[in-house]
Amino acid sequence: MIAALDHLVIGGSAADYETLLGRRSVDGHLRTGNVGLRFEADASGLRSLVFATQDLEKAATLLERRAVSTTRTDEGLALLGHGVAIGLCAQSEEAPSPLTVETAAAISSLDHVVVRTPNPERAIAFYAGRLGLDLRLDRSNPKWGARLLFFRCGDLVVEIAHDLKKGVSDEPDHLWGLSWRVPDIAAVHARLKAAGLDVTEPRDGRRPGSQVCTVKNGTGGVPTILIGGVGRWQGGG
Known part of the structure; x- marks a missing residue:
């Protein structure tokens, strides 16, 4: 569907x-x-x-x-x-918007969109059972304080995150943040800093070989991270 x-x-x-x-x-x-x-x-x-x-x-x-x-x-x-x-x-075949910078310094694609839920089993029933998305990962990690559900959608992920400390409730889910793939995190970081954005220094990501940085403003209030060193999402953590 x-x-x-x-x-x-x-x-x-x-x-x-x-x-x-x-x-x-x-x-x-x-x-x-x-x-x-x-x-x-x-x-x-x-x-x-x-x-x-x-x-x-x-x-x-x-x-x-x-x-x-x-x-x-x-x-x-x-x-x-x-x-x-x-x-x-x-479904359409809309082309990507024209680049205004060198390819290495542009954001290439979306890696994942994050939805926060107080009820992960309800989320599984809806996103997998009702919408038919492919549940590829269900992982709880006390170090992160979260249970993460990864639903494959094309070459990106709809990530459902549950705060373990808050327990389960019937409160509503809410859309939260975005993670963007970049071809060269150093080049993108330098460009955004030069444009006046508040961007953290690149740090090691959770995926082997990846680096991430956080964009703290200029995102319309959307929590945003950039991920370098990864390609098309293949189902890993």
Whole structure:
């Protein structure tokens, strides 16, 4: 049913993300190698996930059979996943936005989008059972204080994170943060610092051979990290 994550809706304007991504917006939209960005004025943070499907009518029928309530929109279908706004649209072949910097200093693609949940079993039932996403990893790590669920979606991951210390509840899930892949973390770090962004120094990441840094502003209120030293996501931690 779901072929890919088509785009994210983020509060704010495209201007901040033109700087962050090193790309020029087209008609107010931006797109990296694997995901697009749309913007909602007078808001902040991640607003919604919009998945692509090859057949909207079949998707609507399947969701109805799986007891998922949907609403028709100009774009396709809209639904609510325990507090998270989710859309489905027809799959397209939109090209990445033009680069405004050298390739090494630009953000290439999305690695994962993070949803925080107080109820991981509920999240599994919804994202795997209702939406049909491929659960590739279910790992609890006391050192991180979290249980992490990785759902494969194209060449990126929808990561569901649960704070172990808070226990399980029926409170709503919420969209939280983004992790972007970069071809050269030193080059991207230097470019963003020169543009006036507050970016931490690169440090070793959890994946072997990776480095990460945190972007603390200029993201429309979205917690954001950059990951270098990794390629297309293959299902590891």
